[in-house]
Amino acid sequence: MRKLWYALAKMLAEKAAWEFAKENNMDLVTVLPSFVVGPSLPRHLCFTASHVLGLLKGEAERFSWYGRMGYVHIDDVARCHILVYETGNARGRYLCSSTVLDNHELAALLAKIYPFFPIPARFEAHYGKQHYEFNTSKLQDMGFKFKGIEEMFDDCIQSLYAQGHLP
Numbered sequence: 209m210r211k212l213w214y215a216l217a218k219m220l221a222e223k224a225a226w227e228f229a230k231e232n233n234m235d236l237v238t239v240l241p242s243f244v245v246g247p248s249l250p251r252h253l254c255f256t257a258s259h260v261l262g263l264l265k266g267e268a269e270r271f272s273w274y275g276r277m278g279y280v281h282i283d284d285v286a287r288c289h290i291l292v293y294e295t296g297n298a299r300g301r302y303l304c305s306s307t308v309l310d311n312h313e314l315a316a317l318l319a320k321i322y323p324f325f326p327i328p329a330r331f332e333a334h335y336g337k338q339h340y341e342f343n344t345s346k347l348q349d350m351g352f353k354f355k356g357i358e359e360m361f362d363d364c365i366q367s368l369y370a371q372g373h374l375p
Contacts, residue, residue: 265326281360288352315327
C-alpha cells in the first residue's frame with residue numbers, strides 16, 4: 209500500500225508544479241523516472257535499494273507487490289536531467305525508463321545472471337496480468353541511449369557489496 213501513496217504523492221506534486229508554472233507564466237520541464245536502480249551513495253539504503261536487496265536475498269513478499277515495472281539506471285536519470293536542461297527547445301514531460309518487465313521476468317533474468325543469489329522464481333500476482341510500456345521517444349529523439357537492465361543491476365550489486373549489505 210505504501211507504494212500507492214508514494215505514486216500518488218509524485219503525481220500530485222507534478223500536478224501542483226504544472227499549475228504553479230501556468231499561473232506564473234513559467235516554462236517547466238519534468239523528467240519522470242521509473243524504478244531507479246544502480247549504485248547508492250549513502251550507506252543507508254533508500255526504499256527501492258532495500259527492496260532490491262531483499263529480492264537478492266530471496267525475500268519475495270515486498271517485491272511481489274511491484275507487478276510490472278519500468279527500470280532505469282540512476283546515471284541515466286541524472287543524464288536526462290542534464291540533457292533537457294541544456295536543450296533550449298525542451299518542453300513538457302520526459303519519461304525516463306530503460307526497460308519495462310513483469311517482476312517474474314526480472315527475477316528470471318536476475319537468477320540467470322546471478323545464480324549465486326536465492327532470487328525467488330515466482331511472485332504472487334496481486335494485480336493480475338498487466339501490460340504497458342513507457343514512451344521514451346522524446347529523449348531518444350534527442351539522441352539519448354539508456355543503459356540496459358544488466359548494467360543497472362551490476363552497478364547496484366557492486367554498490368551493495370562495497371557498502372557491506374551483501375557478504
